[in-house]
Amino acid sequence: MADLAVLYDRIxxxxxxxxxxxxxxxxxxxxxxxxxxxxxxxxxxxxxVPWKVAIERCVGQTRGHAVTRxxxxxxxxxxxxxxxxxxxxxxxxxxxxxxxxGLPTPRTGVAFDGEAALTLIDDLGYxxxxxxxxxxxxxxxxxxxxxxxxxxxxxxxxxxxxPAHGIFYVQGLICKPDRDIRVFVIGGECxxxxxxxxxxxxxxxxxxATASNCPVTPEIADLAQRSAAAVHGQIVAIDLVEDPDASxxxxxxxxxxxxxxxxxxxxxxxxxxxxxxxxxxxxxxVLG
Numbered sequence: 001m002a003d004l005a006v007l008y009d010r011i012x013x014x015x016x017x018x019x020x021x022x023x024x025x026x027x028x029x030x031x032x033x034x035x036x037x038x039x040x041x042x043x044x045x046x047x048x049v050p051w052k053v054a055i056e057r058c059v060g061q062t063r064g065h066a067v068t069r070x071x072x073x074x075x076x077x078x079x080x081x082x083x084x085x086x087x088x089x090x091x092x093x094x095x096x097x098x099x100x101x102g103l104p105t106p107r108t109g110v111a112f113d114g115e116a117a118l119t120l121i122d123d124l125g126y127x128x129x130x131x132x133x134x135x136x137x138x139x140x141x142x143x144x145x146x147x148x149x150x151x152x153x154x155x156x157x158x159x160x161x162x163p164a165h166g167i168f169y170v171q172g173l174i175c176k177p178d179r180d181i182r183v184f185v186i187g188g189e190c191x192x193x194x195x196x197x198x199x200x201x202x203x204x205x206x207x208x209a210t211a212s213n214c215p216v217t218p219e220i221a222d223l224a225q226r227s228a229a230a231v232h233g234q235i236v237a238i239d240l241v242e243d244p245d246a247s248x249x250x251x252x253x254x255x256x257x258x259x260x261x262x263x264x265x266x267x268x269x270x271x272x273x274x275x276x277x278x279x280x281x282x283x284x285x286v287l288g
Contacts, residue, residue: 001030001050001051002027002028002029002030002050002051003028003050003051003052003053003287004022004027004028004029004030004051004052004053004054004055004283004284004287005029005030005031005032005051005053005054005055005076006018006019006022006029006030006031006032006054006055006057007032007034007037007054007055007056007057007058007064007067007068007071007078008031008032008033008034008057008058009033009034009035009058009059009060009063009064010058010059012059012263012265013265014057014263014264014265014276015057017264017265017268017276018055018057018276018279018280019031020276021274021276021277021279021280022276022280024277025277025280025281025284027280027283027284027287030050030051032054034058034063034064034067035063037067039067039070039071039074041073048074049071049074049076051071051076052076052077052287053076053077053078053079053283053286053287054068054071054076054077054078054079055078055079055235055279055283056068056078056079056080056085056261057261058261059261061085061089061134061261064085064261065082065085065086065089068080068081068082068085069082077286079234079235079282079283079286080233080234080235080236080260080261081232081234083232084231084232084233084234084236084260085260087231087232087258087260088231088233088236088257088258088259088260089134089260090133090134091131091132091133091134091135091169091257092110092133092167092169093133094231094257094258095108097230097231098227098230098231098255100230101226101227101229101230103223103226103227103230103255104223104246104248104250104253104254104255105171105254105255105256106171106172106173106174106241106243106254106256107124107171107172108169108170108171108172109121109123109124109169109170109171110167110168110169110170111168111170112166112167112168113166113168114154114155114157114158114168116168117150117154117168117170118147118150118151118154120168120170121144121147121150121170122147122150124170124172125172126144126145126146126147126150127143127144127145127172127173128143128144128150128170128171128172128173129141129142129143129144129170129171129172129173130142130144130150130153130154130168130169130170131169131170131171132164132167132169133164133167133169134164141202143173144170154168171256174241174242174243174254175243175244175245176241176242176243176244177242177244178197178198178199179195179196179197179198179209179242180195180196180239180240180241180242180256181193181194181195181196181214181220181239181240181241181242181253182194182196182237182238182239182240182267183214183216183220183221183224183237183238183239183240184236184237184238184262184264184267184271184273184275185224185225185227185228185233185235185236185237185238186234186235186275186278186279186282187234187235187282187285188225188228188229189225190216190220190221190224190225191271191273191275191278192216192267192271192272192273192275193213193214193215193216193220193224193271194211194212194213194214194266194267194270194271195211195212195213195214196209196210196211197209197210197212198210211266211267211270212270213270213271213272217251219249219250219251219253220240220250220253222250223238223240223250223253223255224238224240227255227258228258231258233258233260234282234286235262235279235282236258236259236260236262237258237259237262237263237264238255238258238259239255239256239257239258239259240253240254240255240256241253241254241256264276
């Protein structure tokens with residue numbers, strides 16, 4: 001058994017690249033398939049896991065958070081820790097942390113009832129984006145251009161039911177230049193960034209956006225590093241948007257969300273930065 005573990009529930013190109021990077025670094029590590037992992041808590045307080053550090057790479061957020069919580073109980077240092085998953089895995093929690101840190105986001109509101117949500121949306125003004133607080137890859141994100149669209153989407157969410165559909169999280173739609181910016185931060189350092197460009201208003205590579213290199217300006221680096229610090233993120237990707245109508249200390253940049261189990265397969269060749277190797281080097285530093 002090794003001191004380092006990589007936790008996963010699916011081997012994507014990202015995980016293969018991470019395994020190759022760790023092999024190249026020559027660090028012993030265990031590949032841990034979380035769906036088959038069993039953990040026993042000893043009443044005597046004796047840990048029954050061999051690892052000192054683990055990199056959490058689960059696609060399933062609930063599973064990743066649960067295994068992180070469990071391993072932290074045994075004294076394992078997990079990258080990212082459970083409290084980071086809690087903040088980054090919930091867009092409302094992320095936005096609250098960014099707001100508390102004084103960092104710029106699109107105008108944002110939240111309501112907990114359909115009628116209250118309609119009133120909030122009318123007050124904020126159209127166009128708006130209604131998002132699930134938990135989710136990724138641009139799924140179930142709705143653009144609301146007018147009251148008719150708002151009423152239709154909110155009615156669907158109320159009929160679908162479930163606690164998650166009862167949280168109405170909205171943000172102002174930014175008239176961005178057909179792109180957003182994903183910035184990679186490891187150990188508090190901004191190591192690179194990409195543009196994600198698309199003719200669709202959702203600029204996500206999972207939805208067909210094209211990745212290209214984004215020069216890291218001082219404003220991009222500073223805002224990304226401050227955002228990572230706001231959620232205590234160790235290895236995170238920060239999604240920024242350029243707001244041509246905004247004026248702030250970061251040239252109009254605003255933070256959209258923070259990803260705690262970031263994907264990077266399209267970004268290594270684009271940025272010229274060996275992102276998985278940097279992840280491995282950071283894990284080694286935590287081991288040390």
